[in-house]
Amino acid sequence: MTDKARTAKGSSDPNRAPVFGELRSLLGDRMRTDEGIREAHAGDASYHKPRLPDAVVFPACNDEVSKIVKLCARYRTPVVPFGTGTAVEGGIVAVQGGVCIDLSRMNRILRVGMADLDATVEAGVTRKQLNRHLAEAGTGLYFPVDPGADASLGGMTATRASGSAAVGYGTMRENVLGLTVILADGSIVHAGGRARKSSAGYDLAHLFVGCEGTLGVITEVTLKLARVPEAVSAAVCAFPDISSAVNAVIELMSTGIEMTRIELLDEVQMGAINAYSGFDYKVAPTLFFEFHGSESSVAERVAAAGPVTDRHGGEDFRKATGQKERDRLWQARYDAYYASQTMRPGSVGFVTDVCVPVSRLADCILKTKEELKTSTLIAPLFGHVGDGNFHVVFLIDPNRPEELAEARKFGERIVEFALEMGGTCTGEHGIGLGKLAALEQEHGEGVRVMQAIKKALDPLNIMNPGKVVKV
């Protein structure tokens, strides 16, 4: 928090005293302007410069969120929804100050539908909280979207999060059935629903999934659940070079061997996780796999995957079927981002994330690795390659602006490569503050449509202003 405090100190904007008075009347001590709380809501898990909101509020229900937003609208005060602050494109940075709505007290699991495999939760429920609840209640169900961090389900919805299991279960896009959102005028809208399909009017639920708080505050989400698989098997396999590893992925995906996770870590990243997590993996481009299903179908698929990795020079296909061994393996993968940062003590990670059609994944990664050779920065590469999605983390010294500039330049080049190959400027990190220009490059005329929708639903531009689309 020290870094954040350094760059974003200051008192709350005194011009905002009237709205704060009203918020305090509404919320009592769940309306906070003390610097410690504001600091804790100033920045996310990324390099983006923190900025303190003027106040942080902790509503407990839809009605309170509605009243907060109405007050903010009346006083033209920016509203920034906050889940756990674990995203990486600056989406929750209060660039224009205003009121941060921390949804952590809206943390009730409202219902679980055993026969329907669905659940409705308040936005502040984290994915681990939901999964603990489902396990303790012996439902045999779980929520499979897994971005690594124990993010809130509202935040995951707002950022269209995905993560390592998306190749098997889809992203938040595929797993949100409905949601409740508080619009810029304080109206409470229920979008989507519990039916598995509907052709009733515009698909508002999917408009709000991924809007990053710029169209409204998501307060409740109805999610699809999955059955805990009968059998799970994991495996790790090292390759002589990155091209072999990625070509194995392309072949595995196109031959249709169902996988729940298929992750690539390059040799730089493998060195980092060995050091960070005490593993002894070969320092080489490596694929991590996970297979879910019945005992027989998992065995069938593991058996089918082996020869494919062999053909591409994969060595040492290490299986991990025990829960403990698997947990350790995946923890290493989740720690990749943190592990990478220990390669350069004191550094912060400038992370970028693109996604391309799987057929172009080798081209895009090889071009990126080639480009990285010209950088002076350490920059591990890893990703959810089954979806064509990968990340590069540039380890930069936060006190050297030239390093940030260099990372930005490389980030822009990687986005260019992805767009040339029919891909997208971000697979799962979102636009936030960091990719406004990239969104323009990717969607051009589409950004005009996004702006028109933003203006129609938030005419005062109070909802997380400055993010996703500039208006």
Add this chain to the structure above:
Amino acid sequence: MTDKARTAKGSSDPNRAPVFGELRSLLGDRMRTDEGIREAHAGDASYHKPRLPDAVVFPACNDEVSKIVKLCARYRTPVVPFGTGTAVEGGIVAVQGGVCIDLSRMNRILRVGMADLDATVEAGVTRKQLNRHLAEAGTGLYFPVDPGADASLGGMTATRASGSAAVGYGTMRENVLGLTVILADGSIVHAGGRARKSSAGYDLAHLFVGCEGTLGVITEVTLKLARVPEAVSAAVCAFPDISSAVNAVIELMSTGIEMTRIELLDEVQMGAINAYSGFDYKVAPTLFFEFHGSESSVAERVAAAGPVTDRHGGEDFRKATGQKERDRLWQARYDAYYASQTMRPGSVGFVTDVCVPVSRLADCILKTKEELKTSTLIAPLFGHVGDGNFHVVFLIDPNRPEELAEARKFGERIVEFALEMGGTCTGEHGIGLGKLAALEQEHGEGVRVMQAIKKALDPLNIMNPGKVVKV
């Protein structure tokens, strides 16, 4: 066409002569105002009263569609996109006259991505055309969304179509990766893309999927493809009563036996298809199943399904593994709507469609069947019950308005039942002209949001006016 001609005759609106002159300059003989062509574009496959458009145009590319829409905007002329006219909520009826854009000449398959399992097609390509192409090219791939009719893929996208295979493969919502749409100002927008996931800004692609032409004309679609399964097995199973059949569905869905299709036909409908297709099925509530997968996984699942249907009194679990036998079986299911109409010669079908969480399916269907007992109309019930989606067809005499009124009243009651049970007023037929009030009942405040979006993107209200949301 005689019925249509009867109810919707007349010359083109003479006030529209200037726009027609310009359209003729642009398109030559691909701009038509003769009555035969206009009649062929006046109505869909439903009871909704046809209305002739003033002109029908046949563009060949995005640029032409853009120019047509720009001309229509300049002359405040309604634009009605037309695929194959096989939908059932009056979505293509030119209620305010104007220009019908028939997309059938935009019928090129633009690309097939073998490794990426995707294809980009023009809007006029029909699903059977795409599947023939994929089969003839030996790709081993196919497009699985199957609404029965050989609809155009643009029309299926615009109506968020689904059909019998949605329980296995999802609806158009899950199978459209990207699209090109011509907006009300003629701008050409590419939404979504080819990457399997993206968090780049608002999910415009999913806003246009299901907009029924009211936000723009969809001209190209990028679709996910599926692998032709190694093995397919189908089965038919009769039940002593509808409640047993539906409870079998609920148990099958909640125990997670993967199925590609699971269809219910009630005893009224079974009688109709026996008569129509020459089958000798028992005249009882019946489930039709289909399983896709590897030989072993299909066998495993068929074996698991049998005991569940047995437990619910299912009898005579008839397997059909041969392609020909399966085709005949599914043809009977597809013919359900047409078969039902032969039960009362000269009748037209007033069809309604709701979808509820699967756990409430028995409640909703039983309540509906109970209600139907009080109707004098013949009204078979069938549906895609794995998704919780079912249809009722009221066979009405088109010359007796009291029958239409009765069907409407029952239709409204069924929607009420579905909404009470957490369902939606339409699972797959859309809003069109027929369910504007039901959409209001279901989404209330959400309809205000839809209207705001409609006004923002189509300020002159020229895009398929009068459908989905009134502005």
